[in-house]
Amino acid sequence: xxxxxxxxxxxxxxxxxxxxxxxxxxxxxxxxxxxxxxxxxxxxxxxxxxxxxxxxxxxxxxxxxxxxxxxxxxxxxxxxxxxxxxxxxxxxxxxxxxxxxxxxxxxxxxxxxxxxxxxxxxxxxxxxxxxxxxxxxxxxxxxxxxxxxxxxxxxxxxxxxxxxxxxxxxxxxxxxxxxxxxxxxxxxxxxxxxxxxxxxxxxxxxxxxxxxxxxxxxxxxxxxxxxxxxxxxxxxxxxxxxxxxxxxxxxxxxxxxxxxxxxxxxxxxxxxxxxxxxxxxxxxxxxxxxxxxxxxxxxxxxxxxxxxxxxxxxxxxxxxxxxxxxxxxxxxxxxxxxxxxxxxxxxxxxxxxxxxxxxxxxxxxxxxxxxxxxxxxxxxxxxxxxxxxxxxxxxxxxxxxxxxxxxxxxxxxxxxxxxxxxxxxxxxxxxxxxxxxxxxxxxxxxxxxxxxxxxxxxxxxxxxxxxxxxxxxxxxxxxxxxxxxxxxxxxxxxxxxxxxxxxxxxxxxxxxxxxxxxxxxxxxxxxxxxxxxxxxxxxxxxxxxxxxxxxxxxxxxxxxxxxxxxxxxxxxxxxxxxxxxxxxxxxxxxxxxxxxxxxxxxxxxxxxxxxxxxxxxxxxxxxxxxxxxxxxxxxxxxxxxxxxxxxxxxxxxxxxxxxxxxxxxxxxxxxxxxxxxxxxxxxxxxxxxxxxxxxxxxxxxxxxxxxxxxxxxxxxxxxxxxxxxxxxxxxxxxxxxxxxxxxxxxxxxxxxxxxxxxxxxxxxxxxxxxxxxxxxxxxxxxxxxxxxxxxxxxxxxxxxxxxxxxxxxxxxxxxxxxxxxxxxxxxxxxx
Numbered sequence: 001x002x003x004x005x006x007x008x009x010x011x012x013x014x015x016x017x018x019x020x021x022x023x024x025x026x027x028x029x030x031x032x033x034x035x036x037x038x039x040x041x042x043x044x045x046x047x048x049x050x051x052x053x054x055x056x057x058x059x060x061x062x063x064x065x066x067x068x069x070x071x072x073x074x075x076x077x078x079x080x081x082x083x084x085x086x087x088x089x090x091x092x093x094x095x096x097x098x099x100x101x102x103x104x105x106x107x108x109x110x111x112x113x114x115x116x117x118x119x120x121x122x123x124x125x126x127x128x129x130x131x132x133x134x135x136x137x138x139x140x141x142x143x144x145x146x147x148x149x150x151x152x153x154x155x156x157x158x159x160x161x162x163x164x165x166x167x168x169x170x171x172x173x174x175x176x177x178x179x180x181x182x183x184x185x186x187x188x189x190x191x192x193x194x195x196x197x198x199x200x201x202x203x204x205x206x207x208x209x210x211x212x213x214x215x216x217x218x219x220x221x222x223x224x225x226x227x228x229x230x231x232x233x234x235x236x237x238x239x240x241x242x243x244x245x246x247x248x249x250x251x252x253x254x255x256x257x258x259x260x261x262x263x264x265x266x267x268x269x270x271x272x273x274x275x276x277x278x279x280x281x282x283x284x285x286x287x288x289x290x291x292x293x294x295x296x297x298x299x300x301x302x303x304x305x306x307x308x309x310x311x312x313x314x315x316x317x318x319x320x321x322x323x324x325x326x327x328x329x330x331x332x333x334x335x336x337x338x339x340x341x342x343x344x345x346x347x348x349x350x351x352x353x354x355x356x357x358x359x360x361x362x363x364x365x366x367x368x369x370x371x372x373x374x375x376x377x378x379x380x381x382x383x384x385x386x387x388x389x390x391x392x393x394x395x396x397x398x399x400x401x402x403x404x405x406x407x408x409x410x411x412x413x414x415x416x417x418x419x420x421x422x423x424x425x426x427x428x429x430x431x432x433x434x435x436x437x438x439x440x441x442x443x444x445x446x447x448x449x450x451x452x453x454x455x456x457x458x459x460x461x462x463x464x465x466x467x468x469x470x471x472x473x474x475x476x477x478x479x480x481x482x483x484x485x486x487x488x489x490x491x492x493x494x495x496x497x498x499x500x501x502x503x504x505x506x507x508x509x510x511x512x513x514x515x516x517x518x519x520x521x522x523x524x525x526x527x528x529x530x531x532x533x534x535x536x537x538x539x540x541x542x543x544x545x546x547x548x549x550x551x552x553x554x555x556x557x558x559x560x561x562x563x564x565x566x567x568x569x570x571x572x573x574x575x576x577x578x579x580x581x582x583x584x585x586x587x588x589x590x591x592x593x594x595x596x597x598x599x600x601x602x603x604x605x606x607x608x609x610x611x612x613x614x615x616x617x618x619x620x621x622x623x624x625x626x627x628x629x630x631x632x633x634x635x636x637x638x639x640x641x642x643x644x645x646x647x648x649x650x651x652x653x654x655x656x657x658x659x660x661x662x663x664x665x666x667x668x669x670x671x672x673x674x675x676x677x678x679x680x681x682x683x684x685x686x687x688x689x690x691x692x693x694x695x696x697x698x699x700x701x702x703x704x705x706x707x708x709x710x711x712x713x714x715x716x717x718x719x720x721x722x723x724x725x726x727x728x729x730x731x732x733x734x735x736x737x738x739x740x741x742x743x744x745x746x747x748x749x750x751x752x753x754x755x756x757x758x759x760x761x762x763x764x765x766x767x768x769x770x771x772x773x774x775x776x777x778x779x780x781x782x783x784x785x786x787x788x789x790x791x792x793x794x795x796x797x798x799x800x801x802x803x804x805x806x807x808x809x810x811x812x813x814x815x816x817x818x819x820x821x822x823x824x825x826x827x828x829x830x831x
Contacts, residue, residue, distance in 0.1 A: 005047040029493040037067040037177040044175035093412035106365035143661035190252030250697020268345040290430040300446035303461030317804035325394025332403040355381030401433035444719035471679035525568035536780040597625030646685040740773035766795035
């Protein structure tokens with residue numbers, strides 16, 4: 001029996017299945033998706049079984065056997081193995097990168113060197129005494145097997161003896177794969193299995209054993225297992241007393257697996273389905289029908305903020321579960337708020353597993369194991385939850401589908417939306433993409449005329465629940481404010497609106513999509529600007545730590561008191577960050593209670609939850625933050641939303657800048673007036689005439705789409721074509737420039753040979769353009785210069801295959817001399 005194994009070596013030369021013999025003892029246990037330990041190049045490495053064969057592709061004499069089987073139940077299902085191959089092909093990444101993305105960090109095993117006494121030498125005795133000190137030999141005899149690094153730490157003085165014993169065969173060495181995290185087990189005390197006998201023994205206990213008597217009486221009264229530590233804390237006594245009772249057969253004591261539950265001790269109020277409005281009901285019926293049919297279908301739920309999308313999701317999932325199927329719900333990381341978890345846990349209770357990056361590795365592992373062992377039917381999480389190991393998926397929901405965080409920025413650079421559609425095809429499931437501001441690509445796809453006999457994939461929900469009005473939006477021209485003498489970061493309208501809310505005891509949300517105190521530090525005498533020494537980017541000043549920090553590589557340095565260039569004292573902080581806004585609010589409104597939410601204040605575990613709970617409990621007047629305050633929040637007393645600088649994302653060198661600005665303004669405006677109190681939005685901008693801001697002011701998605709599609713059509717950007725971004729980097733600018741020119745030329749030659757090298761304006765159904773190479777917008781990052789090539793194409797062209805051929809010659813030779821290639825298929829950001 002031959003296993004085809006993908007080995008955990010992320011290199012191009014090893015990105016293929018290797019053949020290994022399956023030992024007879026493993027043959028009944030091993031399956032597609034199993035993790036195995038394999039000998040590879042003198043080491044033992046982790047690998048994944050992707051298939052089997054009866055004969056090996058190499059000489060049978062050279063084939064090696066598998067070293068070990070790491071799991072009795074494969075962590076990956078066959079459909080995920082198939083999906084990994086698809087991801088590897090589509091996104092130009094290695095198979096192992098795709099497979100590793102699908103399992104929790106706890107299962108990314110690493111090799112350990114284990115040593116033990118040679119049993120043959122131990123029987124004879126002479127070898128041991130002559131080579132190993134007695135204390136080390138005795139310790140190893142008790143341990144049976146020990147990690148080499150543990151021996152080195154415990155017996156550093158015996159290093160030479162251990163090396164000699166290994167050479168002479170007195171000690172045996174074995175390599176083994178061990179997970180980074182084990183299942184948590186807790187020593188647990190069990191009550192007597194024979195209660196009558198225990199009560200008799202209790203009555204006959206001698207006086208001198210009073211503590212044992214108390215412990216036995218305590219467990220008889222409780223009548224249920226409990227952790228030893230908890231029992232001793234509540235009843236007193238010592239572990240020795242418990243062990244005495246165990247030895248007498250009166251109590252049980254054994255290790256029991258304990259789930260690391262991030263929501264342990266939390267009670268979620270059970271909720272019943274709410275009556276659906278007419279628009280909600282129509283959408284629910286379409287989704288339910290699609291789930292019932294079991295045919296793969298992608299549906300775009302375009303519902304305004306506050307239209308009740310979440311209730312439609314909940315009832316659609318309920319229908320899915322009633323059919324015996326499972327559901328995956330994806331939400332952007334920043335929207336995975338306690339409110340969202342509470343809604344799903346409140347409706348489905350223990351049937352829900354939650355997966356997101358703010359869980360510890362142990363908690364995430366245990367939530368993943370609930371899914372794999374079929375103890376839950378619903379998984380809710382951020383991007384990687386799309387790989388939840390369910391076997392009967394009926395529904396996949398992607399909330400706020402326009403969010404760029406659904407695109408992974410490291411290899412494999414997959415988009416969760418596309419992976420969801422692929423998984424839905426595998427399972428015959430429905431995919432629901434929900435958003436008030438759908439991405440242009442999704443909207444264009446859903447708006448195409450449906451195939452004959454099929455309904456449109458667009459599901460509109462244009463009204464808010466209870467027909468509540470959308471909040472009015474005031475757009476304030478900050479140029480006019482400046483001309484009239486207002487140099488504050490707050491317009492007079494926003495200042496007055498904040499004062500009104502404070503007086504009425506209502507709450508406000510302020511958005512500034514820029515953290516820190518100021519965006520750059522400049523000398524007014526000579527023009528020096530503090531820049532990162534490793535990246536081509538200015539440093540941001542953080543007042544709390546009085547440090548300048550690079551938000552790309554993490555470099556930090558103390559803020560200078562004098563200009564490093566001319567020694568002038570006229571060094572000043574320009575631009576506005578969230579810290580500066582917080583300080584200004586305190587000056588303008590003494591006693592105001594502000595909660596600031598940005599990357600700096602939410603690094604600690606559960607920080608999001610604590611801050612949002614404080615705001616929900618009305619312990620603050622203002623919630624100030626970056627884009628993480630724009631989505632997923634629903635607070636009844638928020639009646640004012642203020643956007644400090646709407647132009648922050650509008651001026652980025654990215655073709656999606658207008659779309660992102662419109663989406664952010666629309667989303668944050670939707671936080672106001674969601675309940676009984678009317679809301680108001682104030683947007684401050686220096687470009688009030690821009691169509692992204694004007695259409696957001698009127699909540700007019702259709703007008704924005706029309707205008708944006710005109711611009712995209714003229715410039716030839718998605719959805720009118722597909723994009724691939726190839727970024728090349730190297731420490732030497734000359735080598736990078738030479739290789740990037742050679743790569744672009746080779747790519748053009750290959751495209752010409754395929755007959756697809758053509759301008760997109762030509763009207764050809766299959767056309768591909770290669771733009772560049774040019775210096776990247778951020779031309780240096782982490783001490784490496786960066787060039788980029790952008791590929792635009794239309795039609796059925798296998799661009800990943802072209803890229804693999806084009807990059808192949810540049811990936812050979814010494815690794816330290818190679819230019820690094822990063823391929824991003826369907827990039828969300830071109831920086």
